[in-house]
Amino acid sequence: MVSEFMLQQTQVVTVLDYYRRWLERFPTVRTLADAPLEDVLRLWEGLGYYARARNLHRAAQVIRDGHGGEFPRDLAAIAALPGVGRYTAGAIYSFSYDLPAPIVDANVARVIARLIHLRIPIDTAPGQRALWAAAEEFLPPENARLYNSALMELGAIVCRVRAPQCLICPVLSYCAAAPHDPELLPIKKARKATIPLTEDCAWTVHAGRLLLQQGVGSRWKGLWKLPPLTDAAIAANSEPMMHLTYPFTHYQVTLRVYAEDPPLVPGSNQAWCPLDGLEAVAMAAPHRRAVRQLTQARF
Numbered sequence: 001m002v003s004e005f006m007l008q009q010t011q012v013v014t015v016l017d018y019y020r021r022w023l024e025r026f027p028t029v030r031t032l033a034d035a036p037l038e039d040v041l042r043l044w045e046g047l048g049y050y051a052r053a054r055n056l057h058r059a060a061q062v063i064r065d066g067h068g069g070e071f072p073r074d075l076a077a078i079a080a081l082p083g084v085g086r087y088t089a090g091a092i093y094s095f096s097y098d099l100p101a102p103i104v105d106a107n108v109a110r111v112i113a114r115l116i117h118l119r120i121p122i123d124t125a126p127g128q129r130a131l132w133a134a135a136e137e138f139l140p141p142e143n144a145r146l147y148n149s150a151l152m153e154l155g156a157i158v159c160r161v162r163a164p165q166c167l168i169c170p171v172l173s174y175c176a177a178a179p180h181d182p183e184l185l186p187i188k189k190a191r192k193a194t195i196p197l198t199e200d201c202a203w204t205v206h207a208g209r210l211l212l213q214q215g216v217g218s219r220w221k222g223l224w225k226l227p228p229l230t231d232a233a234i235a236a237n238s239e240p241m242m243h244l245t246y247p248f249t250h251y252q253v254t255l256r257v258y259a260e261d262p263p264l265v266p267g268s269n270q271a272w273c274p275l276d277g278l279e280a281v282a283m284a285a286p287h288r289r290a291v292r293q294l295t296q297a298r299f
């Protein structure tokens with residue numbers, strides 16, 4: 001479950017070190033369930049999509065409190081854990097217990113879309129329904145671990161996005177797309193254009209401490225970041241101390257940091273953090289980069 005969560009949206013090579021550190025710090029469901037959320041987020045820092053870390057933490061607590069600390073062996077119970085979608089439930093069920101459950105990841109979706117010559121976009125509700133229905137129909141009653149692994153490998157190695165290797169494909173005789181042009185499948189909806197976005201933040205230092213604000217929205221909940229700039233005139237009349245860019249869904253965000261005077265009273269969810277204690281605080285990755293650049297440049 002840890003590897004499946006980490007690998008959602010993130011490549012294996014990035015995940016490896018995080019995975020090892022995670023299992024050293026949280027070797028059991030109970031150690032994770034009992035840990036403060038702050039520790040969990042700190043360990044996840046840099047992987048992004050922090051809802052995954054919060055859901056893993058909550059899932060461990062559900063298993064501790066609702067399943068006596070034993071990981072459930074029932075597909076419906078696994079699917080009911082926080083953050084577990086249909087793919088993750090099927091992956092845990094088939095890879096951990098070798099029990100039959102379909103999985104549809106990007107590679108499998110491509111193979112199935114080609115096998116059944118699916119002519120509707122796979123990233124729509126009807127497309128998803130068609131893929132999962134086919135995956136369910138193809139699933140053998142035994143050897144689910146081997147079957148699901150093979151299907152994923154088939155997509156990764158043979159039924160590739162470009163130049164699928166149909167002539168050596170073990171399922172060529174069943175494939176409805178092979179006589180046509182398999183490279184045209186799967187069909188996807190047109191991509192949204194990237195939208196530029198600016199995020200202006202304040203660099204407020206007082207008595208050796210930096211003002212930070214804890215996120216409350218779903219994006220960075222529980223993570224600390226630089227507070228938003230309160231005086232828009234500063235951004236209008238001065239150069240930022242630094243700026244950096246980062247992608248977020250279909251946005252390209254420019255984070256600009258400006259020096260601002262300390263407020264009389266910190267706002268809600270704001271706190272002063274000693275400059276020499278910043279590394280111990282769980283921080284949103286772009287803000288961590290900004291804070292590191294500015295602390296290294298100035299102190």
Ligand code: SF4
Nearest residue numbers: 159166169172175182
């Ligand atoms: S025959 Fe070609 S298109 Fe069909 S599943 Fe195999 S590699 Fe993919």
